[in-house]
Amino acid sequence: MEKTQEQTPMLKVENLGISFGGLQAVDSFNIEVQKGQLYGLIGPNGAGKTTVFNLLTGVYKPTTGRILLDGEDLTGRSTTYIGRHGIARTFQNIRLFKNMSVLDNVKVGFEHQYPYTVAEGLLRLPRYYRQEKKMVEHGMELLEVFGLQDEASYLAANLPYGQQRKLEICRALATRPKLLLLDEPAAGMNPNETAELMDTILFVREHFQMTILLIEHDMHLVSGICEQLTVLNFGTVLAQGETARVLKNPDVITAYLGE
Amino acid sequence: MSFISNLIGGLSLGSIYALIALGYTMVYGIAKMLNFAHGDIIMVGAFTIFTAASSLGGNPFVAILCGLVTCVILGVLTEKIAYKPLRGSSPLAVLITAIGVSYFLQSVALLIFGSTQRPFPKLFSLSPIRIGKDLVIKGESIVTLGVTLVIMAGIMLLINKTKIGKAMLAVSEDKGAAQLMGVNVNRTISITFAIGSALAAVAGLFYGLTYNFIGPYTGSMPGIKAFVAAVFGGIGSIPGAMIGGILLGVIENLSKGYISTELSDGIVFAVLILVLLIKPTGLLGKKIAEKV
Structure with a gap:
């Protein structure tokens, strides 16, 4: 029993896609996040990162693909259901009550x-x-x-x-939650605050044995704590894998810095 | 002495407005819509109590229970059928729908009961209270005021001290974030409508007991005045609705007593305009901070 549970990834997304009118915002997006992993989702502005979060939390219904959380199919479920069954998130612009x-x-x-x-x-x-x-x-x-x-x-x-x-x-x-989504947690922070935030994120993973998927622009934070990365560009996956390797990928550098 | 009896009459009338204003303000605060059909729920409540009292053997409590249940079901259904599909669309569309629902309810009542005013059953025989020689207070006034105060306290406790209250506040601030926290937004809004409609039923009961006659348009004027009361007190604020309603009732009754019966409504609205000129958010209204 323990064994098989360890083999199921915490989050498995297959061929996820959504289009708004004629615009394909996210296309054939795949990701696999293992239990306890700290996973980064990066990409230029408008690449579809927040759209992926909105798909994962049921705010948008995907036009294609499946979302599996710890083996449970959450595709098409309501936001309330997903909120109660294992995915929680924070927002880029803080949305506290x-x-x-x-x-x-x-x-x-x-x-x-x-x-x-x-x-x-x-x-x-x-x-x-x-x-x-x-x-x-x-x-x-x-x-x-x-x-x-x-x-x-x-x-x-x-x-x-x-x-x-x-x-x-x-x-x-x-x-x-089983999976915590952080949407640009370091937005608007100075380097000291970012350093403290990195400690907080690492602490949350240890203390709650949490699986974390985060969107971030701050490369210092990303290279500092993320083990795996997925790079999105124009709604599709540009590169995927270990952080250090992905950040050296010439395609990724081009996408960020231009030709 | 007539001042005191006018004042108490005003407090009791104001309590009815406050009960209706509470429904307006809760629905506005939580579902962010102006439910202009709210006044007509009062009329439905009054007619249900009227019908139940005359056909079910006249037990007043059974009749009141029928009124409550009918209004709650009607309120929740209206929200599900008419307002929910429009959630997220322009507030104007929702407002027009609400006005449509209001006319619909009036027309149905007109169809069933006709346009003549019906005598509201005397459900309780309350003896008036005499203080001194000339001061006579109607029993209904005291009951109306007392029940309203108890209901207010109950609602404040519900909102500030219970889980559903927290959910209501969360939905009122940020529906999306509340949903992500596992709050069932549909259920929360339904409960809000259920409570508002139950209050309207109680208001219908007291309206009938106070004015003794009811008709298909019974709900519209108190509905508008209660809306005024809610704006007056600061729409979205629960204590504001209560204070606004009671002040409105007192102003109206004192104007009737000392100035002119015909002018009383005009005076009420003039006071509203004055208050809004000085404090546009109403007496207890919060300033809405602009998002930067």
């Missing part, structure tokens, strides 16, 4: 894990108190891992930028 507290942001990710009915909540039946207590405990544990426990009652909007990034990762982890 800004007018909710830091702890409440994390609690939204617990939505399906601590069930009680609306009636139980209204009438304050025992299960309501039990589940709410568990949610607060679990939420505080998660916040502590990221050093955000003292800010639990702050409005998310009032956190400094770096902590908002951390909270977004924390909120994504609250859904207990």
Whole structure:
């Protein structure tokens, strides 16, 4: 049993494609991410990287291809289903619930894990108190891992930028994902903040045994922590493989720097 | 003494507006649409209670329950059939659809009940309360005010202290992100409509008890005024809807008592215009920060 599970890749995408009107935004995209891997998805602007994330999370429905998460076919599933069954993400432009507290942001990710009915909540039946207590405990544990426990009652909007990034990762982890998607986590960060972010990402992988797929433009971050890379250009895979090798690929250099 | 009785009458009328305004504001805050058919749900609630009370042996609680259930089902169905397919399209399309639903409900009521006003059943015999020599307070007024306050408190607790409330707030801020966190957006919006419609049923009950007559257009004027109340208090804000509704009722009743019955509606709207000139987001409305 253990053996076969280890052989299934965490994420396997076959021949994924989508077109908007006449525009083929992503075409025959393949990727295989192993459990516990830190995988980078890079490419010039407009190459279709975020579209791939939107396909993986069910925001867009693919016109061709299949998405398998830990062996389960997620193709065509709703975003809510995918959110509850193993894929969580962060956003390039942070999309926290800004007018909710830091702890409440994390609690939204617990939505399906601590069930009680609306009636139980209204009438304050025992299960309501039990589940709410568990949610607060679990939420505080998660916040502590990221050093955000003292800010639990702050409005998310009032956190400094770096902590908002951390909270977004924390909120994504609250859904207990199998695969974490990070969309340009280093966007808008200075080199010191990026260095700290790299530590955070490595820590998340260790601590939660997480499989991580990230989009990034910062080559320092990519070459520093990603084990494998896929390079997208004009919606198709340009190169794929070990980071060091891919970054030396002349096609990749051309795509980034021009002829 | 007539000032106090006018004031209490205003508070009770304001409570009805507040109940309706709450429905408007919740739907606007969470589903981001103006449900102009909301007022007509009140009329449906009132007619359902009227029909149930006259045909089911007159047990008031059974009648009220029928009204609640009918309105909840109607509200949720309307959202599923008329509004959900338009989610994500232009707000104008949704607004026009809502107006269409409003006329549809009025026409159906006209078809079934005709245009004559029907007497609303006296479901409870509440004795008026006498304080001192001249001050008489109608029992209905006290019940309306009390029930409304309890409902408000319940809704505030629901939104701020429970999981579905968190889901509502999350959907209101960012539907897409909420969905990715595993929040079922459709269910959350349905529950919002269900709660709003249940409040409309309660408002229908109190409207009937206060004015004693109901007709197919019963819901439209209170609906518009409650919308005004919601804007007045800051649309999207729950305490705002409550304060807006109650203030509106008090202003209307005092104008009727001291200035002129005919002018009372005009005065209400004049006050709205004044408030919006001074504070465009309404009394408790939040300034919407521009995304940079």
